[in-house]
Amino acid sequence: MTRKIHPAVVSAQPFQVANLRPTDRLFEDEEGRDRLEKAISRYPDKRAALLPMLAYAQERNGWVSPESMQQVAEALDLTPAYVNSVATFYTMYNKHPTGRHMIQVCTCVACHLCGGEEVFEAFLEATGTVPGAMSEDGKYVVMEAECLGACGFATAVQVNDRYFENVTPETVGEVLARLEQDGGE
Amino acid sequence: MGYPYSHDLEVGTILSRHFGDESARRLNVWQEYGGYAALAKAVGMDATQITGIVKDSGLRGRGGAGFPTGLKWSFMPQEPTGPHYLCCNADESEPGAFKDREILRWVPHLLIEGCLIAARAIRAEHVYIYVRGEYFPYTRILNDAVVEAYEAGFIGPDILGSGWDCELTVHIGAGAYIAGEETGLMSSLVGGRAEPRVKPPFPAQSGVFGRPTTVNNVETLAAVPMILSEGSAWYRQWGTERSPGTKLWCCSGHLERPGTYELPLGIPLRDIIYDVCGGIRNGKKLKAVIPGGSSTALLTASELDCASTYEGMQEAGSSLGTASPIVMDEDTNIVRAIRRTAEFYAHESCGQCVQCREGTAWVAKILHRIEMGDGRLADIDTLYDLCEQLTGRTICVLADSVVFPLRSSLDKFRADYEALIGGRA
Ligand SMILES: Cc1cc2nc3c(=O)[nH]c(=O)nc-3n(C[C@H](O)[C@H](O)[C@H](O)COP(=O)(O)O)c2cc1C
Ligand code: SF4
Ligand code: FES
Numbered sequence: 001m002t003r004k005i006h007p008a009v010v011s012a013q014p015f016q017v018a019n020l021r022p023t024d025r026l027f028e029d030e031e032g033r034d035r036l037e038k039a040i041s042r043y044p045d046k047r048a049a050l051l052p053m054l055a056y057a058q059e060r061n062g063w064v065s066p067e068s069m070q071q072v073a074e075a076l077d078l079t080p081a082y083v084n085s086v087a088t089f090y091t092m093y094n095k096h097p098t099g100r101h102m103i104q105v106c107t108c109v110a111c112h113l114c115g116g117e118e119v120f121e122a123f124l125e126a127t128g129t130v131p132g133a134m135s136e137d138g139k140y141v142v143m144e145a146e147c148l149g150a151c152g153f154a155t156a157v158q159v160n161d162r163y164f165e166n167v168t169p170e171t172v173g174e175v176l177a178r179l180e181q182d183g184g185e
Numbered sequence: 186m187g188y189p190y191s192h193d194l195e196v197g198t199i200l201s202r203h204f205g206d207e208s209a210r211r212l213n214v215w216q217e218y219g220g221y222a223a224l225a226k227a228v229g230m231d232a233t234q235i236t237g238i239v240k241d242s243g244l245r246g247r248g249g250a251g252f253p254t255g256l257k258w259s260f261m262p263q264e265p266t267g268p269h270y271l272c273c274n275a276d277e278s279e280p281g282a283f284k285d286r287e288i289l290r291w292v293p294h295l296l297i298e299g300c301l302i303a304a305r306a307i308r309a310e311h312v313y314i315y316v317r318g319e320y321f322p323y324t325r326i327l328n329d330a331v332v333e334a335y336e337a338g339f340i341g342p343d344i345l346g347s348g349w350d351c352e353l354t355v356h357i358g359a360g361a362y363i364a365g366e367e368t369g370l371m372s373s374l375v376g377g378r379a380e381p382r383v384k385p386p387f388p389a390q391s392g393v394f395g396r397p398t399t400v401n402n403v404e405t406l407a408a409v410p411m412i413l414s415e416g417s418a419w420y421r422q423w424g425t426e427r428s429p430g431t432k433l434w435c436c437s438g439h440l441e442r443p444g445t446y447e448l449p450l451g452i453p454l455r456d457i458i459y460d461v462c463g464g465i466r467n468g469k470k471l472k473a474v475i476p477g478g479s480s481t482a483l484l485t486a487s488e489l490d491c492a493s494t495y496e497g498m499q500e501a502g503s504s505l506g507t508a509s510p511i512v513m514d515e516d517t518n519i520v521r522a523i524r525r526t527a528e529f530y531a532h533e534s535c536g537q538c539v540q541c542r543e544g545t546a547w548v549a550k551i552l553h554r555i556e557m558g559d560g561r562l563a564d565i566d567t568l569y570d571l572c573e574q575l576t577g578r579t580i581c582v583l584a585d586s587v588v589f590p591l592r593s594s595l596d597k598f599r600a601d602y603e604a605l606i607g608g609r610a
Contacts, residue, residue, distance in 0.1 A: 008335060009328035012355035014321040042354045043375075044268070044394045050376035051359060055318075076376075089378040089535075092318045092360035109280045109479055110437035110511050112525045146362070146529055147280040147479075148319055151437035151511070152444045161321035 007038040011052035014161035015059040016092065018100050022061050026071045032056070036075055046076050054087050063094035099134045099141035101179050103127070104158040105167075107144045110151035115168065119155040120144055122169035126176055187446035188287055192461045194448060196423055196431050199411045200404065201447040204291045210326055212333040215294040221339055223410035227302045228347035233263075235306040239409060241417035243429035247284075248274055248365075248402030249478070249507050251495045254409075260389035261307040261397050270398045271309040272374065273300050273406055275316040276358055276365035280479035280529055281509035284433040285403035287445045289316070289323040292407065293330035297353065299406035301340065302413055304351050307399050312353040315370055318360050328355055362533035366581045367400040369535070380535050381581035404433055424450035428494035428505075434461075438474075438512035441466045448493070454501075455489035458512060469514040473598070477506025479526050480586030482593035504589070519598045520605055523590055524552035530587040541584035544575045548587060560606040568595060 005013065026032045035056050039049040053075065057068035064087055073083040087093050103123055107116035120142070124131065127140040134141050150156035153165035157175065164175050186197040188204040195201070202218075203209035209218060227235055240255025261269060273296070277285040288296055300312045316324050331353060334340045342350045356374060363369045364379035371393045373379035392398020408430065412420045421429045428450040434457055435445045441463030448457065454476060458464065465471050473483045482503040484491075491501035498505040513522060531545040548571050551564050572592045575584040595602065 006328075006332045006335065008331050008340070008353060009355050012316065012324050012328055012357045014325065015318075015357075016321070042352075045375060047376035048374060048394075051373065052356070055357065055359065086376065086378055090318075090359035090361050092358075107525070108529055109475075109522055109526045113438045113511070113513060113517065113522060146532060147278060147282075149277050149283045149286050149317065151281050151283050151509070152435055153283075154437060154443075158319060163322055 005035070005038065007041055010035055010038040011042060011049070013055065013059060015055035016102060016160045017059060018160050020060065020062045024067070026053075026057055026060065026068060027075050040076075047078060049076055050078065050083065050086060051090075054083075054090075054093055058093060063097050100139050101141070101159050103140060103142045104145035104148070105142065106146070106148045106150070106154070106156040106158075108147035108151075110147070111154040111156055114154035116155045118169050119157065119167050119172065122172040123157075126172050187444055188291070189444050190442040190446075192446055194452060194456070194461055195446050196449050197447050199420075199431050199447065200288065200292070200295070200407055200433060201445070204287055204445070206291070209291060210293060210330060212294060212330070212337060220294050221298055223414040224298050224301055224339060225345055227305050227413055228345050228349055230305075232306050232308050235302060235413065238413060238417050239306065242412045242420040243417070243427070244405065244408055244412060244420070245428065245495065246402055247404035247408075247432070247507070249279070249480075251505065254401065254405055257389075257399060257401070258303070258306050260387070261399060262389075265308050265397075268311065268394070268396050269307055269309040270393050270396055271300060271304045271307060271312045272367075272370060272393060272398060272400045273312060273314040273403060274365060274367065274370055274400055275314055275320070275403045276362075276370060277320075277403070278317055278362040278365055279507055279509065280526065281437055281475065281511045282435060282478050282507040283437075284435040284445055284507070284509070286320060286323055287433070287435075288403050288407050289320065290326050293327045294334065295410060296327070296403055296407050297330060297334050297340070299409040300353060301344070301351055302409050303399070303401060303406055305349065309399070310351060312351065313374055313393070314353065314355045315364070315374055316355060316357050317364075318358045320357075324355065324357055331355055361535075362529075363535045363581075363583060366583065369581070370400060371398060378535070380537055381583075383580055425492070425494050425496070427496050432493075432505075432508050434493070434508045434510065436462050436510050436512065438510070439466050439469065439514035439517070440464070440512050450494045451492050451497070453489070454484070454491050454493050454498075454510070457493060458489065458510065462512075465512065465514050467514075469516065471512060472515045472517050473513045473519060473594075475511040475513075475526075475590055477504045478509040479511065479529065480589055481506040482589040483597065485597050503593070518556070519594050519601045520552060520556050523594045524549060524556055526590050527552055527587055530583060534583060538579040538584065540574050541579045544571050544584060545587055547571055548575075548591060555602060555605050558605060558607070560602075561609050562603070562606055563610070564606070565595060565599070565602055
């Protein structure tokens with residue numbers, strides 16, 4: 001299971017992924033210890049490994065649970081309250097379990113001009129969901145996103161760790177079919 | 186050249202020559218293209234020499250403020266008393282901006298090389314590239330390039346046998362626009378909330394881990410290898426005295442050919458929109474453009490004859506910003522577009538300053554009310570008042586950022602506001 005990750009990039013692993021590898025004890029297997037040690041080795045102060053380790057928790061479990069925060073706090077000699085205050089600042093750390101495919105449709109200004117809201121509506125309709133709530137089968141969550149940094153390719157849509165560009169209401173079905181087919185990878 | 190389209194007015198020599206060429210991501214191909222030759226030159230030079238060339242080139246920071254890069258580097262202590270750090274700002278999240286992404290995904294080795302040369306110029310022992318969390322696919326590309334560069338001895342101990350050591354770490358954020366503000370970035374990198382702080386102390390005095398630090402944008406650093414290889418006079422063949430060189434323009438909105446283009450600074454903005462980007466799509470007319478990313482003042486169709494330089498955009502009453510024009514056609518509901526922009530700032534305010542936290546939310550709320558037909562004429566005055574409240578009173582300039590598009594839309598499209606309000610006092 002343990003993938004060899006170069007220490008220089010251990011703090012930059014995609015953490016919103018479809019295929020989870022859940023664990024109750026983040027730093028008790030070889031992989032977890034490896035990630036922790038490598039991350040800490042990159043900074044003069046181990047507190048800097050906090051964001052990377054919150055990200056790791058989410059990569060494994062799909063969200064950052066209170067238990068994960070506790071374990072990260074212990075591993076980095078921080079208080080749980082501090083870890084919580086940092087984790088809650090950042091929108092990409094999920095505070096609850098989420099759907100297998102987290103679909104974020106940009107409706108920020110450039111995509112807004114090019115029909116981002118219509119694409120958002122089309123995703124809601126196609127998945128039979130309401131904004132931010134998981135579909136009954138646990139497959140999808142559809143949300144509006146702020147600018148994804150792909151404004152010239154409107155409408156931009158992020159699903160977990162991948163981007164879809166130039167999405168229109170007509171191509172929403174194709175995007176969903178791709179997700180089904182790839183199973184998230 | 187540009188991606189996904191290119192144009193004859195482009196000069197692709199410095200940043201974009203290999204955009205769209207996936208093979209350029211690989212080290213062996215990149216070296217065939219001349220990659221890392223500038224680094225080999227840099228290891229034979231000292232910090233002052235490198236900084237001197239970049240100073241002479243007139244390169245200005247591409248993160249939005251346009252601060253001269255060589256000058257910024259010269260603020261770092263000349264006699265280190267401990268570690269120095271370089272932070273590469275790849276948090277790109279300003280609505281309209283997607284140029285750094287193109288560098289990350291097409292020419293990651295160019296960025297790495299620029300980072301290393303800059304690190305040598307400021308005597309940094311470690312480079313941190315802080316990439317916005319959402320950019321997973323592009324971070325993967327960057328990560329692969331970093332590992333290749335480590336394995337080839339371009340990063341790490343004794344770089345190219347020169348006895349000089351420099352480490353590089355990629356670090357990703359988690360969805361906070363404010364982590365792009367340089368003090369917010371530093372606070373995030375060391376494991377905190379991305380809350381900006383008051384300057385001074387400036388990063389060159391006290392930055393990450395309490396040590397002298399320089400923060401530079403991706404595009405700034407990516408311009409450095411060619412400047413070092415070819416010299417400052419060569420770089421200055423493009424652009425103007427005060428805005429030398431080339432600039433990536435990332436163009437979005439109602440354009441025929443949106444995308445990123447590398448253009449010499451100084452081309453009229455009108456030509457960028459009508460010639461390079463092929464004009465407004467579906468044969469429509471232009472109503473307005475927010476020329477430098479969402480935090481700049483909008484310009485109308487009659488204000489496009491300005492030069493696309495730092496000084497030219499300023500004379501036109503706007504700003505070059507991140508060179509990210511967002512173009513709106515004649516059918517655009519300006520109030521709605523500005524409302525959506527204001528919502529972004531309200532959402533991204535870190536909440537430390539009352540004026541910003543409350544003011545940005547109020548702006549969004551009032552604009553929404555006007556858009557829905559529930560506005561009053563007095564709301565326009567309230568919006569102007571809020572512009573005052575949001576200007577120059579806060580820790581960072583996120584609050585000021587919303588004022589530029591807002592105030593310019595009130596000044597230039599008052600009739601659009603009044604039409605939605607319909608005379609209700
Ligand atoms: C609210 C706010 C957001 C910013 N976001 C970014 C950003 O995403 N990327 C960036 O390079 N600079 C950003 N900046 C500018 C940085 O503070 C800083 O000036 C820049 O990174 C310096 O690099 P440069 O000198 O190479 O331009 C932002 C500034 C503010 C006030
Ligand atoms: S101006 Fe806004 S974003 Fe900047 S520090 Fe103050 S509250 Fe935070
Ligand atoms: S506005 Fe949608 S990606 Fe930037």
